[in-house]
Amino acid sequence: MLELDGLTKRYGDVVALDDCGFSVRPGRIVGFLGPNGAGKTSAMRAVFGLLRLDGGTVTWMGRSVTHDARRRFGYMPEMRGLYPRMPVRRQVIYFGRLHGLGKATAARAADRWIARFGLEERAGSRIDDLSHGNQQRVQLVTALVHDPELLVLDEPFSGLDPLGVAEMSRILRERAEQGAAVLFSSHQLDLVEHLCDDVAIINQGRVALSGPVRTLKDRAAHRRVEVDMDSSLALTPALPGVRLVESRGTRHVLRVPAEVGMDEIMTALADGRTVREFSYGPPTLSDLFSEAVAS
């Protein structure tokens, strides 16, 4: 298990990490969320010893992360980094070997992963001759080529088309099922909600919310109600704590305290009006994120 505990990092007056801590267990996919500048990249770099922490520890399987342990990790940084003039296959083999693979093993793994991402035709192409999406795929291949025990990916979905997103999601899920711990950051909250087992939401360098997505949603202090009705919601039900979140024509989204039951809110809404659609459920990850960041 990867554990970040009490990470602190300052750049002059700017606090990048402020007692930041969460964990990533083997076999789980953790979505790392936060507004821009919240400290996600700093925390990820700390896993690889790429920045000098002012405080806190990073451990893997209960021990400080050593250089040898890091070779069994896979990393895709926020700023993509590949040799622009080096051909794809040679580049993948090179990174595989830097992570400890033998020459033949690295070549086999490179061919396997290149095929998996549909890049066989471009195996001999230079990186700067590839499209942005394909460069992104090669970057991910270099992080996966050595079958890492821990995958740390900074914004892996940015720049990918829907097919690429689907393929990337499948691969991350497979890696987790094979026992790898996966941590990735993203601003695509729907995607994270769909893909991740756990989330850690960071704001101003501090983890505001973390845990299994299902548990966080179930334990939330409010529920999300979506309703389509024949009139405007000027008549918001006079129930304590109910708040109109969003209103577009006849469709409305309400934030309802968890103690207000579904029947109770439905009865209040239907009072003299025709309700065409009604849904009651836990908040979305987007709701949890907005709340965590706002607080």
Next chain:
Amino acid sequence: MTTYRAVGLVMRRELLERGLSKSYALSWLFLALLVGAGVAIPGFFGDDGSVRTYRVATVGAASVGPGELARSTAPGEPGSYRIDLTASPDSGAAGAAVADGSVDAALVEGDRVLVGKDTPRELESALQQAVLSYQVQDMLATGEVSERAVAIMAGEGVTVVTAEPEADADAAAEARQFVIAQVALVLLFMAVMTTGSWVLLGVTEEKTNRVSEVLLSSLRPWQLLAGKIIGVGLLGLLQFGSIAASLIVAVRLVLDVTLPEVDAGFLGISLIWFVLGYLVYAAGYAAVGAIAHRPEDAQNAAFPLTLVTVAGYVIGIVYVSGNPDTVWSTVLTLVPLTAPFVLPVRAVSDAVAPWEQAAAFLLMIGFIVLLVRVAGRVYAGGVFNYRTRIKARQAYRSAEF
């Protein structure tokens, strides 16, 4: 993965990717053309069709005949040579004239040819031939026994004596080594400036295209730098070595010049300090590359180091070569940044005591190890600074490694 393997992988990538790049091939071609032109142009223009005149001194009446024979048989055509004769009172004066270059050779008492180190081979052969022919003609005219004629025809009738005094032989060898040392300094200077800029730009490019962050997730910074420095250095050595070898071959074949023999020990010292000099400066350029934030900024950032390189070169070639025994020269031998430019020059005149050589070597090795470590740390601290150039101290302090 062992350190050896990590460094080896980085080195191999540098060798393959840079070695197969167009820019490397072009720089090689440029140097080859430069050397080719340097050799070929004098070859073309040196033989300009004019008649060369050799001055030959004659000592004694017995030398007049062979001298006249040599003069009369000289081709005298455009592109060849002719011979002028002058009388000299004795062999001592003739030897001095040959040694100081006022005449090209001398004939002494009809059976000795005095030559100097600059005497053209064609003149020496012509004089030998003239002496022999004259003696044979003389014997045929006087009817002497044929046994002696046979001996003369076999080459025993003439002795070629070098006018250079014995005591000057060492000085001549020293002069040759001095030239070699100067050439080594020029080569080192060129190698540092060329390959240093490869290291500098290589590091800055890795930083600019962000690949360094991926690399540092699996490599220690100093391993990355060491691999890069060694790989680039081998490419530089290959390039300069092949150019030097082709230069030697070209000089021998095109210009028909026999290169002087040089003491192997001295050549070894020059080579060792060439490699050490490259390593110490390459490590410095690598650190500078890490604090520059884009390739355009790299040359500016490297200016102080370039200045030190030029200063080391100038000190070696101007000051130390003329003053190899001073205290300053000793001090400069022990300073790692100047030692590569100083030690080979001092070694020419045996001015470096064994303890100085040993101390300079150990200091240099220690300094290189330290510099690669420090450069690695500066690299680690400076490599994530994508926006502005930072100070080396700031980078050093912010590094995790």
